[in-house]
Amino acid sequence: xxxxxxxxxxxxxxxxxxxxxxxxGWCYQLLMTLRHLLYQSxxxxxxxLDIPVIVxxxxxxxxxxxTPLVIWLAAYLKExxxxxxxxxxxxxxxxxxxxxxxxxxxxxxxxxxxxxLLARRTNCPVAIAxxxxxxxxxxxxxxxxxxxxxxxxxxxxxxxxxxxxxxxxGVRRHGNGRCLPAGPLRESVARLxxxxxxxxxGGAVRGEFEMEYVPQQLCSxxxxxxxxxxxxxxxxxxxxxxxxxxxxxxxxxxRGKGIRTIEHEFADHYQFKAEDICxxxxxxxxxxxxxxxxxxxxxxxxxxxxxxNVKMANAFEHRLTVLxxxxxxxxxxx
Numbered sequence: 001x002x003x004x005x006x007x008x009x010x011x012x013x014x015x016x017x018x019x020x021x022x023x024x025g026w027c028y029q030l031l032m033t034l035r036h037l038l039y040q041s042x043x044x045x046x047x048x049l050d051i052p053v054i055v056x057x058x059x060x061x062x063x064x065x066x067t068p069l070v071i072w073l074a075a076y077l078k079e080x081x082x083x084x085x086x087x088x089x090x091x092x093x094x095x096x097x098x099x100x101x102x103x104x105x106x107x108x109x110x111x112x113x114x115x116x117l118l119a120r121r122t123n124c125p126v127a128i129a130x131x132x133x134x135x136x137x138x139x140x141x142x143x144x145x146x147x148x149x150x151x152x153x154x155x156x157x158x159x160x161x162x163x164x165x166x167x168x169x170g171v172r173r174h175g176n177g178r179c180l181p182a183g184p185l186r187e188s189v190a191r192l193x194x195x196x197x198x199x200x201x202g203g204a205v206r207g208e209f210e211m212e213y214v215p216q217q218l219c220s221x222x223x224x225x226x227x228x229x230x231x232x233x234x235x236x237x238x239x240x241x242x243x244x245x246x247x248x249x250x251x252x253x254x255r256g257k258g259i260r261t262i263e264h265e266f267a268d269h270y271q272f273k274a275e276d277i278c279x280x281x282x283x284x285x286x287x288x289x290x291x292x293x294x295x296x297x298x299x300x301x302x303x304x305x306x307x308x309n310v311k312m313a314n315a316f317e318h319r320l321t322v323l324x325x326x327x328x329x330x331x332x333x334x
Contacts (some may be wrong), residue, residue: 057154063245090128170203
């Protein structure tokens with residue numbers, strides 16, 4: 001069994017090893033709970049910015065749809081007259097100095113794939129640093145932003161926040177309900193009681209806000225202005241490539257369009273090489289947008305990516321509007 005399949009079975013199936021690892025999961029959960037309490041009590045200091053901070057994150061390892069939601073939030077805030085800036089840790093980045101500004105043409109191998117994707121899709125200032133506060137402070141100083149969106153920052157308690165949004169996958173949910181390494185949880189499920197909003201990527205239940213994926217036209221990896229409908233590949237064979245947290249959803253979408261997929265699954269944030277995406281059988285290659293930012297230099301006319309937008313429930317927009325109004329009126333504190 002391949003490692004990704006093993007982890008899938010361990011965390012989301014009924015693998016007996018998960019039960020054996022459960023005591024380690026309890027220890028991890030205890031440590032994370034204590035860490036949260038230390039920040040909440042002020043024993044471990046936190047840092048507050050002079051502008052509002054919206055944190056988008058999750059309590060599980062892997063993809064839940066955070067990045068598409070951050071893109072939606074950036075557009076929404078612009079419509080409301082804000083000037084948002086986006087901060088991220090820059091997972092697997094190789095830069096040596098922090099903070100680091102990320103532009104549309106930044107090297108994804110150096111600064112990370114998701115920050116480049118966010119810079120391209122939002123046209124917002126983006127900065128990365130392990131310390132989110134210094135990344136945000138740099139954007140405030142140099143870009144004059146008036147609100148910060150922290151991508152995947154739910155557990156980064158050193159930065160105070162005004163709004164917390166947790167994102168769940170409607171199918172995988174909390175997996176087996178255990179914390180690392182026995183399960184996929186970064187924190188106890190009880191942590192969700194403290195967030196302002198829970199967004200569910202398909203299959204929302206009571207107390208959650210529905211988020212719906214809206215796939216767009218396929219874009220050429222070489223030239224984003226060159227597009228085609230995914231239906232163009234109906235009843236045809238393609239290579240489908242995904243190096244994301246939950247590749248099954250991407251593959252399932254393509255199969256649902258009547259496409260014969262030759263599936264190539266890679267680890268999340270995988271750094272692609274030409275031989276990973278180039279084949280000699282003449283079949284088109286379709287990948288996720290996050291993977292495409294790392295493949296531009298060795299892509300051909302046969303390489304495409306699938307952009308994803310999201311549609312949010314009206315109730316979510318209303319709740320967000322109320323929270324923002326309260327913050328701007330000084331009625332809500334972190």
